[in-house]
Amino acid sequence: NAGVMQNPRHLVRRRGQEARLRCSPMKGHSHVYWYRQLPEEGLKFMVYLQKENIIDESGMPKERFSAEFPKEGPSILRIQQVVRGDSAAYFCASSQTDRGATGELFFGEGSRLTVL
Amino acid sequence: AQSVTQLGSHVSVSEGALVLLRCNYSSSVPPYLFWYVQYPNQGLQLLLKYTTGATLVKGINGFEAEFKKSETSFHLTKPSAHMSDAAEYFCAVSVLGATNKLIFGTGTLLAVQP
Numbered sequence: 001n002a003g004v005m006q007n008p009r010h011l012v013r014r015r016g017q018e019a020r021l022r023c024s025p026m027k028g029h030s031h032v033y034w035y036r037q038l039p040e041e042g043l044k045f046m047v048y049l050q051k052e053n054i055i056d057e058s059g060m061p062k063e064r065f066s067a068e069f070p071k072e073g074p075s076i077l078r079i080q081q082v083v084r085g086d087s088a089a090y091f092c093a094s095s096q097t098d099r100g101a102t103g104e105l106f107f108g109e110g111s112r113l114t115v116l
Numbered sequence: 117a118q119s120v121t122q123l124g125s126h127v128s129v130s131e132g133a134l135v136l137l138r139c140n141y142s143s144s145v146p147p148y149l150f151w152y153v154q155y156p157n158q159g160l161q162l163l164l165k166y167t168t169g170a171t172l173v174k175g176i177n178g179f180e181a182e183f184k185k186s187e188t189s190f191h192l193t194k195p196s197a198h199m200s201d202a203a204e205y206f207c208a209v210s211v212l213g214a215t216n217k218l219i220f221g222t223g224t225l226l227a228v229q230p
Contacts, residue, residue, distance in 0.1 A: 042206060
C-alpha cells in the first residue's frame with residue numbers, strides 16, 4: 001500500500017519560470033492538502049482539495065499559485081513566474097474522511113523547490 | 117480559530133535524559149491533537165494523536181503525550197532520549213468536521229548529545 005507520492009523531490013527553476021509539483025494521495029484517499037515549509041519555519045497550510053473541487057484555499061497566495069485535483073491523475077500545485085521567495089519545501093498530505101477517520105493526515109516526502 | 121504554540125524552538129538533552137517538548141493549543145471546540153516528527157530532508161511522520169477518550173496517549177518510539185484541557189496543553193515526553201530521536205517535532209491541532217486541515221506549531225528541533 002503505497003504512501004503519498006510526490007514528484008519531483010527536487011526542482012530548480014530560474015526566476016520567472018513555472019514550477020509544477022505533483023502529488024498522488026494514498027490509495028483510497030480522496031482528500032489532498034498542500035503545505036509549504038519555509039526555512040526555519042513550520043508548515044503553513046495552503047490549500048485543501050477533493051476530487052475536482054477546491055474546498056479551502058485560504059492559505060494560497062492570491063497571485064501566481066494555483067492547485068487542482070482532477071478526476072483522474074495526481075493533484076498539481078502550480079507556481080507561475082517563480083521568485084526567490086518561493087524557494088521552500090512543499091508537502092502534500094492526504095486523508096480519508098469517513099466514520100472511522102480521526103483527522104490524521106499522511107504526508108509525502110516533499111518537493112524542494114529552489115529558485116535561482 | 118485554532119492555533120498552536122510550541123515553546124522552545126531548540127531543545128538539547130543528553131542521551132538517556134528525559135525529553136519534554138511543550139505544546140499549548142487554542143481551540144473553541146474540543147480539539148484533535150497530534151505530534152509529528154520530521155527527520156532531515158524527509159516528510160512528516162505521525163508520532164501520536166489524541167482524539168477522544170484516554171488523555172494519556174502513547175505513540176511510536178517510546179513517546180507519549182498527555183492532553184490537559186485545564187492547561188490547554190499537549191506536551192510530548194519520552195523517559196530516556198536516544199540519539200536517533202534527534203529530529204524536528206511538530207505539534208498540530210485540527211477540528212474534525214471542518215476541513216480536517218491541521219494547524220501546525222513552528223516546531224521544536226531536538227538535539228541529543230552523547
